Amino acid sequence: MTTPDNELRLLPWTGPGGKPCYLSTEDRRSYMSRLADNIEAVQLGTAAELLEQASEILTDQDTDPTEARRLAEELTRALRDVHRVAVSRGHLLAASTTQEG
Template sequence: MTTENHPQEPRLLPWAGQDGKPCYVIGEGRGLVTDLADGLEEMQLSMAVQLLDHSRAALNRAQPPEHAELLFITNRLTESLGDAVRVADSRGRRLP
């Protein structure tokens, strides 16, 4: 949204560039890059929900998960949390 009181700020994209640096898009919120970013954000959040369900199920089993499974879950949760924080940051910056 571009108004006199809220100049348009670059949108933080849900992926990183070279060396892990943040990527941004400048525009009015329409276009191929924006559509791609919206779709990726939705996919990331959906995957986070699925991973959370899987993690809870693994931790609630009668037999506890083995070390390798816990390491896998921890790594995926860390990645997913990073994605979710980036989405929240990007969306928060766009609030009026």
């Protein structure tokens, strides 16, 4: 059985051309759901590590501009990933609230 269209899970990766990928399942313990959960956890962990690096690099007066640019690029990717996780989890919360109510 699949979920209604308004309850599709936004996955933490994109498809061809950067298009969003969605999962339709009621089983939050399915292989794809667990895979998405694991990837989201890695993405959130990476973002936390980058925040620590950013704090160090930005307080160092002698930071090389190339290093600062690399950090900005990595932070941009991490922010994009974290935003996708937040949107996905927000939709999951809304769907579970609707089902409970």
